[in-house]
Amino acid sequence: xxxxxxxxxxxxxxxxxxxxxxxxxxxxxxxxxxxxxxxxxxxxxxxxxxxxxxxxxxxxxxxxxxxxxxxxxxxxxxxxxxxxxxxxxxxxxxxxxxxxxxxxxxxxxxxxxxxxxxxxxxxxxxxxxxxxxxxxxxxxxxxxxxxxxxxxxxxxxxxxxxxxxxxxxxxxxxxxxxxxxxxxxxxxxxxxxxxxxxxxxxxxxxxxxxxxxxxxxxxxxxxxxxxxxxxxxxxxxxxxxxxxxxxxxxxxxxxxxxxxxxxxxxxxxxxxxxxxxxxxxxxxxxxxxxxxxxxxxxxxxxxxxx
Amino acid sequence: xxxxxxxxxxxxxxxxxxxxxxxxxxxxxxxxxxxxxxxxxxxxxxxxxxxxxxxxxxxxxxxxxxxxxxxxxxxxxxxxxxxxxxxxxxxxxxxxxxxxxxxxxxxxxxxxxxxxxxxxxxxxxxxxxxxxxxxxxxxxxxxxxxxxxxxxxxxxxxxxxxxxxxxxxxxxxxxxxxxxxxxxxxxxxxxxxxxxxxxxxxxxxxxxxxxxxxxxxxxxxxxxxxxxxxxxxxxxxxxxxxxxxxxxxxxxxxxxxxxxxxxxxxxxxxxxxxxxxxxxxxxxxxxxxxxxxxxxxxxxxxxx
Numbered sequence: 001x002x003x004x005x006x007x008x009x010x011x012x013x014x015x016x017x018x019x020x021x022x023x024x025x026x027x028x029x030x031x032x033x034x035x036x037x038x039x040x041x042x043x044x045x046x047x048x049x050x051x052x053x054x055x056x057x058x059x060x061x062x063x064x065x066x067x068x069x070x071x072x073x074x075x076x077x078x079x080x081x082x083x084x085x086x087x088x089x090x091x092x093x094x095x096x097x098x099x100x101x102x103x104x105x106x107x108x109x110x111x112x113x114x115x116x117x118x119x120x121x122x123x124x125x126x127x128x129x130x131x132x133x134x135x136x137x138x139x140x141x142x143x144x145x146x147x148x149x150x151x152x153x154x155x156x157x158x159x160x161x162x163x164x165x166x167x168x169x170x171x172x173x174x175x176x177x178x179x180x181x182x183x184x185x186x187x188x189x190x191x192x193x194x195x196x197x198x199x200x201x202x203x204x205x206x207x208x209x210x211x212x213x214x215x216x217x218x219x220x221x222x223x224x225x226x227x228x229x230x231x232x233x234x235x236x237x238x239x240x241x242x243x244x245x246x247x248x249x250x251x252x253x254x255x256x257x258x259x260x261x262x263x264x265x266x267x268x269x270x271x272x273x274x275x276x277x278x279x280x281x282x283x284x285x286x287x288x289x290x291x292x293x294x295x296x297x298x299x300x301x302x303x304x305x306x
Numbered sequence: 307x308x309x310x311x312x313x314x315x316x317x318x319x320x321x322x323x324x325x326x327x328x329x330x331x332x333x334x335x336x337x338x339x340x341x342x343x344x345x346x347x348x349x350x351x352x353x354x355x356x357x358x359x360x361x362x363x364x365x366x367x368x369x370x371x372x373x374x375x376x377x378x379x380x381x382x383x384x385x386x387x388x389x390x391x392x393x394x395x396x397x398x399x400x401x402x403x404x405x406x407x408x409x410x411x412x413x414x415x416x417x418x419x420x421x422x423x424x425x426x427x428x429x430x431x432x433x434x435x436x437x438x439x440x441x442x443x444x445x446x447x448x449x450x451x452x453x454x455x456x457x458x459x460x461x462x463x464x465x466x467x468x469x470x471x472x473x474x475x476x477x478x479x480x481x482x483x484x485x486x487x488x489x490x491x492x493x494x495x496x497x498x499x500x501x502x503x504x505x506x507x508x509x510x511x512x513x514x515x516x517x518x519x520x521x522x523x524x525x526x527x528x529x530x531x532x533x534x535x536x537x538x539x540x541x542x543x544x545x546x547x548x549x550x551x552x553x554x555x556x557x558x559x560x561x562x563x564x565x566x567x568x569x570x571x572x573x574x575x576x577x578x579x580x581x582x583x584x585x586x587x588x589x590x591x592x593x594x595x596x597x598x599x600x601x602x603x604x605x606x607x608x609x610x
Binding site: 011014015018019022023026027136137139140141142144145148149151152156239240242243246247250261262265266268270273274277280281284285288 | 446447449450451452453454455456457458459461462463464465466538542545546549550551552565568569572573576579580583584586587590591593594595598
């Protein structure tokens with residue numbers, strides 16, 4: 001167990017360093033902060049003066065080191081637009097994003113678990129075919145379009161739910177459903193294939209041979225084991241889920257990190273973009289590591305195998 | 307992490323013994339292939355209509371007909387047969403714009419996929435063939451890239467470079483490669499232990515000749531399958547960037563920016579947003595069906 005933990009920790013550190021390099025190089029290597037910051041008619045002298053002022057005439061690794069050592073202390077510089085520190089600005093927008101992500105995950109589970117289990121128990125039945133079709137259609141659905149269609153139907157036509165806003169439970173319904181529909185197809189397929197695999201195993205035959213009822217066999221013996229791949233993949237797909245939440249936010253004008261990031265991109269406010277990117281990536285990495293650990297605890301085979 | 311577990315899953319792509327009930331399985335396989343063939347045919351229609359847009363579209367996608375602005379589709383009250391799918395906020399014909407919009411989406415989708423497939427295959431081959439330290443470095447890079455949601459990475463780079471079609475192709479191409487690298491790495495791992503590779507090495511072939519002459523030809527099927535499915539993903543992402551106003555810039559018609567413009571008018575004129583989105587949905591659906599069909603046809607055991 002200890003070597004497993006050490007391995008996980010080393011990987012975690014490497015990935016975090018990698019993310020910081022990536023976030024740094026997006027602004028400093030691909031782009032040139034000085035040209036982005038100065039007005040277009042600025043002269044060469046002014047350019048060089050600013051470059052020196054911002055410390056951008058130093059070697060790249062020195063600049064990276066400065067960026068990284070400040071970022072560790074939560075200092076991503078000041079927003080170019082509002083002149084307030086970027087870090088609290090991003091942090092403040094984090095809770096709505098997290099609530100949206102969690103409720104989307106909840107909706108996905110509500111859709112995917114019953115359908116996936118039914119599809120696995122009655123393979124090649126009408127339910128199974130229906131689920132497959134739903135999954136194929138769901139995976140092709142651009143969620144920003146789904147969101148707009150939901151708004152047109154439920155907010156504009158039927159006038160039963162608000163189109164945007166934040167605060168009451170009604171505000172959560174459409175965005176959570178939209179995000180849930182994005183995640184449900186994958187989850188449903190995982191539940192189905194996981195359960196089918198487990199149901200073919202010897203210990204299920206044993207359980208049945210013992211004369212246990214079908215309900216007990218499916219729920220207590222099969223389903224629990226089928227959960228392992230579902231939890232693993234879902235945990236590791238957390239980045240995708242957050243990406244989905246990102247898209248959903250922009251459709252419903254949700255006051256989360258995504259709306260802030262897109263607004264900051266429009267305003268060319270790069271410290272905020274950089275900070276948001278790093279923080280989101282850190283959350284994803286932490287969740288991934290946590291899931292890895294959890295799965296390792298549940299299933300000793302993975303600890304040894306990986 | 308995830309990469310490792312799925313990579314091992316893919317490398318165990320051994321042919322399974324013929325199970326009892328094989329006849330039923332064959333029927334089902336044919337059934338799935340039927341969907342794949344249907345998807346391929348529909349995709350061909352979409353490609354042709356994009357290529358032949360100047361001949362097919364009833365109107366100029368940019369010509370403004372201000373008298374008929376926000377006209378509903380022909381089958382609704384107030385619709386005119388002149389504009390089958392209605393018109394947008396300044397009276398441009400929606401059907402023509404949807405047909406023309408496919409050009410940009412397909413262009414970006416196909417070129418970005420070519421770019422990312424090239425990068426991904428090269429990285430995957432290097433990681434799988436040389437193993438060891440090369441593999442570790444490339445896998446770490448893949449892990450870092452995959453940690454970022456694709457959307458976020460593309461957005462951040464576009465923010466710095468500025469929105470334009472070539473920039474978008476570059477960004478989507480440069481960020482999409484880890485998917486290929488993962489699959490190709492796993493397949494290469496399995497191939498490099500095979501006898502024909504050992505034989506090539508014994509004959510004194512150089513590494514590049516073994517990799518490109520002996521191993522790569524065996525990897526065409528997985529590359530084609532992943533690429534087909536990736537075009538769909540790229541089209542969705544391109545549309546999203548254009549939807550946010552960070553991709554294809556108006557007045558050039560693209561499904562994404564039409565959807566973004568239509569959102570403003572959704573209170574009164576739902577069709578402006580509905581039809582471009584429907585076009586994205588149908589195109590990605592058809593590509594997914596084609597990709598799944600190709601996978602079943604080329605290699606039913608492939609796990610992606």
